[in-house]
Amino acid sequence: MSIPQKEKERIENLFEQIKSSFNQAENEKKLYDFKVKFLGKKSPLSIARKKIKDYPIEKRPAWGEFFNKIFEDLDHFYLKKQKELSQKSLDQKIEKEAMDLSLPGPYCIAGAKHPITRVIESIIKIFTPLGYSIQTGPYVESDWYNFSALNFPPFHPSRDLQDTFYIGENHVLRTHTSPVQIRTLQSQKAPLAVLAPGAVFRADSDVSHSPMFHQIEGLYVNKKVSLAELKGTLSYFLKHLFQSSKMKVRFRPSFFPFTEPSAEYDISCPFCFKGCSVCKKSTWIEIGGCGLVHPEVFRFVDWDSTKWQGFAFGLGIERLAILLFNIPDIRLFFENDIRFLNQFSSLG
Ligand code: PHE
Numbered sequence: 149m150s151i152p153q154k155e156k157e158r159i160e161n162l163f164e165q166i167k168s169s170f171n172q173a174e175n176e177k178k179l180y181d182f183k184v185k186f187l188g189k190k191s192p193l194s195i196a197r198k199k200i201k202d203y204p205i206e207k208r209p210a211w212g213e214f215f216n217k218i219f220e221d222l223d224h225f226y227l228k229k230q231k232e233l234s235q236k237s238l239d240q241k242i243e244k245e246a247m248d249l250s251l252p253g254p255y256c257i258a259g260a261k262h263p264i265t266r267v268i269e270s271i272i273k274i275f276t277p278l279g280y281s282i283q284t285g286p287y288v289e290s291d292w293y294n295f296s297a298l299n300f301p302p303f304h305p306s307r308d309l310q311d312t313f314y315i316g317e318n319h320v321l322r323t324h325t326s327p328v329q330i331r332t333l334q335s336q337k338a339p340l341a342v343l344a345p346g347a348v349f350r351a352d353s354d355v356s357h358s359p360m361f362h363q364i365e366g367l368y369v370n371k372k373v374s375l376a377e378l379k380g381t382l383s384y385f386l387k388h389l390f391q392s393s394k395m396k397v398r399f400r401p402s403f404f405p406f407t408e409p410s411a412e413y414d415i416s417c418p419f420c421f422k423g424c425s426v427c428k429k430s431t432w433i434e435i436g437g438c439g440l441v442h443p444e445v446f447r448f449v450d451w452d453s454t455k456w457q458g459f460a461f462g463l464g465i466e467r468l469a470i471l472l473f474n475i476p477d478i479r480l481f482f483e484n485d486i487r488f489l490n491q492f493s494s495l496g
Contacts, residue, residue, distance in 0.1 A: 155196075156214070162193055163218050167225055176233045183226055193218070260493030264362055264481055267469045268345045271364055274388045275343050278381070280366070283342040285328040287349070291318050293327035297448040298406040311350050313359075321349035325365035326406060329441075329460055332367055333449040338456050339370040345465070358478050362465035369441065369458035375399075375409065378438055378459035382413055386435070389468070390418050398432065407439025407460055418471055426471075433471065436463030 166186040173179035186193060197215045200208050261269075272282065285293075295307055306312070306323065313321040328344035336342070344365040353359050368381070383397040395418065399411035414434050417427035427433050438461035443453035466478050473492070475481075480488050 159193070159196060159214070159218060162196075163222065166193070166222055170222075170225055170229050173229065173233065175237060176230060179226070179230055179233055187219070187222060187226075258493070260489065262481075262489065263469050263473055263475075263492050264465055266492065267465050267472060268362070268364065270389060271385070271465075271468075272343060272345070274385050275341075275366070278341065278384075280341045280343045280368075283328050283332050283344045283367075284346060285322070285325070285331050285344065287321055287347060288315055288319055289322040289327045291320060293330050294320050294322050294324075297330045297445065298326055299442050299444040299448070300405045304405065311352065313349050313351055323350055324348050325363040325462060326460070328365055329367045329406070329445070330449060333369070333446070333451060338451075338458075339368075341368045342366070355477050355479070358466065358482060360482070361478070363436075363462050364465060366461045367441075367458060368460075369456055371456065373440065373457040373459050375411075375440060375459070378440070378461065379413075381459075382438065382461060386415050390415070390472070392418065399438075402437060402439075404437055404439055406442050406445050407437075408442045410437065410439035412437050413461070419474075435467065436461060438462070 166182075169182045169186060170179060173182055185191060188194065197219075200211045200215070203211060272280075291307075294312075295304070300306060312323050315321065325344045325346055325348060328342075328346075332340065332342050332344070342365075344367070346362065347360055348363050349360050350357075351359060366381075368377075379397065379399060383395075386397055387393055387395045394416070396416040398414050400414065402410045402412040404410040412434060413436060414432040417424060417431050417433050419426050420431065438459065441458035441460055446453035446456060446458075466481055469475065469481065470478065
């Protein structure tokens with residue numbers, strides 16, 4: 149072996165230094181930087197190896213072997229260290245991202261049904277066992293569905309611009325759910341019983357009026373239908389809605405172009421039964437309009453009014469919600485104030 153002892157020791161020192169640098173690398177990036185620095189083309193070790201070619205030819209194999217062993221060992225050491233560091237960083241990552249499954253989950257605010265939806269659903273629940281199905285209609289109605297087919301004379305005050313939102317000349321935002329009566333008579337056969345809940349629109353806004361509010365329309369058609377059946381149905385419904393057997397319903401004669409006879413119906417005040425500020429000391433609260441289907445309405449949709457009779461009723465959902473939940477201002481329903489809406493979330 150003809151490697152000078154001094155040079156051999158220098159390289160071996162270098163080898164130990166490199167190994168200890170690799171050992172000190174705290175992560176894979178540092179380790180790689182050390183590799184480039186100590187084993188790269190311009191590193192002292194590589195430069196020393198390159199010098200082999202200047203040595204006498206008979207000395208070169210021994211030097212070659214020596215360097216190969218050094219590089220091989222360092223390579224080996226590097227890979228071992230790299231594996232170690234990569235495992236370490238994986239362990240750290242796992243530890244950092246570990247979930248403590250015993251901790252409570254993130255707080256999640258559950259949404260709740262709007263009070264108007266709740267009232268609509270309660271009403272549907274009462275009528276469904278009586279055989280009523282749900283019918284809907286569009287918000288934008290033609291003048292014919294909203295007025296003419298419901299027997300409104302051409303110059304009836306309800307057509308007045310003050311109440312009705314007109315869309316062009318022949319269309320309106322429906323002012324009530326009664327046009328669904330017409331659509332039902334056009335699409336179904338008697339006997340029939342439908343409920344039509346939905347939004348309606350009128351140009352009116354104050355504490356007790358909103359330009360958009362909700363109604364439910366009821367329509368029942370059969371061979372023989374009486375006012376007594378209408379009253380019985382409404383009284384059954386309202387007793388169940390207010391969960392009070394004491395609840396009374398009274399009819400007051402009224403006028404609607406599409407019913408004859410027509411009535412407005414009131415319920416006994418659910419708050420007092422003897423006169424309070426809600427019922428303005430009258431003990432009665434107005435709920436909606438109703439009556440027997442006008443023969444002219446049957447005629448408009450080509451039904452034989454000598455063969456069929458019907459009753460219809462309408463009611464304002466907000467009005468009922470105000471009574472059921474004791475709410476002072478109709479506008480609260482549409483402001484989407486979370487403090488107001490949250491008060492209904494516990495109702496299930
Ligand atoms: N559509 C009427 C209104 O909005 C209510 C009503 C419905 C009256 C059905 C009679 C029959 O005031």
